[in-house]
Amino acid sequence: MTNGNYILRQVARYGLIYAIVTLFAVFAALPFFQMLVIAFKSDADFNNPRENIPFWFNEAPTNEHLTYLLEETQYLTFIWNSLLIGVFVVGITLVFATPAAYSLARLTGRQGERLGILIFLVYLIPPTLLFIPMSRVVSFLELQNSKWALVVIYPTFTIPFCTWLLFGFMKTIPKDIEEQAMVDGYSRFGAMLRVVLPLALPGLLTVVVFSFMLTLHEYIYALAFTTTSSEKPISVGVTTELVRGDVFFWQSLMAAAVFVALPIAVIYNLFLNRFVSGLTMGAVKG
Amino acid sequence: MPAVLYIVLLVGVPFALSIAYSFSDVTIGDQSIDFVGLETYERVVDNPVFQTSLVNNFRFTLFSQVLVTTLSIILALALAQDFPGKWFFRFLILLPWVTPIALGTVGWLYMLDTIYSPFDYVLRELGFLANVEGKGGFVRGLTDSLQSLGLVESDTALKLNCQVRGEREVCFFNMQWLGQDQTALGSVIAVHVWRMLPLSTVIVLAGLTSIPKDIRDAVAVDGVGHLRAFFEVTLPLIAPITGIATLFGLIYTFTDVTVIAVLTKGNPANETQVLPYWAYLKGIQGTNLAEGAAIALFMFPFLLVIAVLVLRFISRREVT
Numbered sequence: 001m002t003n004g005n006y007i008l009r010q011v012a013r014y015g016l017i018y019a020i021v022t023l024f025a026v027f028a029a030l031p032f033f034q035m036l037v038i039a040f041k042s043d044a045d046f047n048n049p050r051e052n053i054p055f056w057f058n059e060a061p062t063n064e065h066l067t068y069l070l071e072e073t074q075y076l077t078f079i080w081n082s083l084l085i086g087v088f089v090v091g092i093t094l095v096f097a098t099p100a101a102y103s104l105a106r107l108t109g110r111q112g113e114r115l116g117i118l119i120f121l122v123y124l125i126p127p128t129l130l131f132i133p134m135s136r137v138v139s140f141l142e143l144q145n146s147k148w149a150l151v152v153i154y155p156t157f158t159i160p161f162c163t164w165l166l167f168g169f170m171k172t173i174p175k176d177i178e179e180q181a182m183v184d185g186y187s188r189f190g191a192m193l194r195v196v197l198p199l200a201l202p203g204l205l206t207v208v209v210f211s212f213m214l215t216l217h218e219y220i221y222a223l224a225f226t227t228t229s230s231e232k233p234i235s236v237g238v239t240t241e242l243v244r245g246d247v248f249f250w251q252s253l254m255a256a257a258v259f260v261a262l263p264i265a266v267i268y269n270l271f272l273n274r275f276v277s278g279l280t281m282g283a284v285k286g
Numbered sequence: 287m288p289a290v291l292y293i294v295l296l297v298g299v300p301f302a303l304s305i306a307y308s309f310s311d312v313t314i315g316d317q318s319i320d321f322v323g324l325e326t327y328e329r330v331v332d333n334p335v336f337q338t339s340l341v342n343n344f345r346f347t348l349f350s351q352v353l354v355t356t357l358s359i360i361l362a363l364a365l366a367q368d369f370p371g372k373w374f375f376r377f378l379i380l381l382p383w384v385t386p387i388a389l390g391t392v393g394w395l396y397m398l399d400t401i402y403s404p405f406d407y408v409l410r411e412l413g414f415l416a417n418v419e420g421k422g423g424f425v426r427g428l429t430d431s432l433q434s435l436g437l438v439e440s441d442t443a444l445k446l447n448c449q450v451r452g453e454r455e456v457c458f459f460n461m462q463w464l465g466q467d468q469t470a471l472g473s474v475i476a477v478h479v480w481r482m483l484p485l486s487t488v489i490v491l492a493g494l495t496s497i498p499k500d501i502r503d504a505v506a507v508d509g510v511g512h513l514r515a516f517f518e519v520t521l522p523l524i525a526p527i528t529g530i531a532t533l534f535g536l537i538y539t540f541t542d543v544t545v546i547a548v549l550t551k552g553n554p555a556n557e558t559q560v561l562p563y564w565a566y567l568k569g570i571q572g573t574n575l576a577e578g579a580a581i582a583l584f585m586f587p588f589l590l591v592i593a594v595l596v597l598r599f600i601s602r603r604e605v606t
Contacts, residue, residue: 024375117597130301156297272488
């Protein structure tokens, strides 16, 4: 009797859990599923929304829209621009954030943490507040309508966030190790380079991934500061060049969005817990 | 420290510049800053679009964050359990946060399209939308009766699309999700919820898993009912971390420009306009930097409040 009750309750419990997660998973993933399906739909199939099921193929799938995307549009240029911007921003971020995080972590007492929090708060100043005066900075640097403007601007939010992440990381590296290295005849800089950095490697890898992700997610600066299609990164390129007035190239548009979105999603997913523990100031270990 | 210098140069200077701009009459054509006092602010506030945008900013943010916070607690409680296939569900649920928001919104653009919307297809199949002859359908009936009562002005709820197919002309009806005020506002809120729910859920989930095991064991031993245990033990324990998730949600949603820029561009007739996108239209596209800066600065007081709350949260943590 009790045993039967137990089984029944377990079934009810799992039933409820699966019901909840399925509902939310469908809500979350439906747009991506639709994009994947639409991307391979043939014109005849797609243009009959009255009678054809939009959720699946009523006629054989085709890759002509993907070919169109790759051959007739500047899709690959957008991807190239995004990669280029990403790589340079990651570089700049590492060069500035690593020594900053290191010195914060070695400041005595609460001082380091206070400064660290201040730097983190800068990350919270949104680009939407700054992009208008930033246009002055961009024209001062003579980088109007250039992807290099984004290379200069993006570190303003990647450095604060990554400094904070690295700061948390470097604090966990015991001081004794580098003091030992300094006793052995290394300078402080040498000790940092040869002892601390190798130990902080996982943290540095996280920083590389995040600064890259943050540049891919950014939208308003790119929208405001790149106007010719040869300079646009992927988010802006897809949403402004492939959406032309009221004439949508739906299948190509969907393909363009989903084939960049999914690989990014997979990589980001792997590192998400570190992002969360950064956001919550290490209050929880994600 | 060079990092601090970089940040000050590229954040502090623009911020000061932005305040200077808002009190002047700068345009992209005429970059000299001539101070005009509060004139720019007056011009901005007098514009009826300003009010809609300001109200919308709060409307989108508050509605979506109430939903996000509630739903994320439910979802996090489910994900805190162990069950087969969990990683797969987790991956799907996180998708909206880990993909670039502009690209995700493109998917919604299709799903809410005037002609192709799959939601319309489902409604039509279920008989809620009018059929080919324009007869029947719950939504159709509803708008008709609202119209006869004078509550809806025109027949905008349903648009007749006709296509010549072979020898006959086929017509069908659509909701026009992004074409009507109410459904457009609802759609924007839905996309914000979709976007922010994953982040909030992982943060709450992290809070849940950090509850010490002995507390959970003690509760189990005491034989308290599930609901009571949740409201009296779990909820107070995850309240602080849920609070910080909500604060981040408030910042991200309040200052977001991407959803509006991709989904509605503020349409119909500026009904879904928000401050940051309006600032972009005025300041960059309309080349009136002064007005753009002034509009954007209206978001600042709100952000300041949030920042203070974040700081208080941190300092409280330092005491304990």
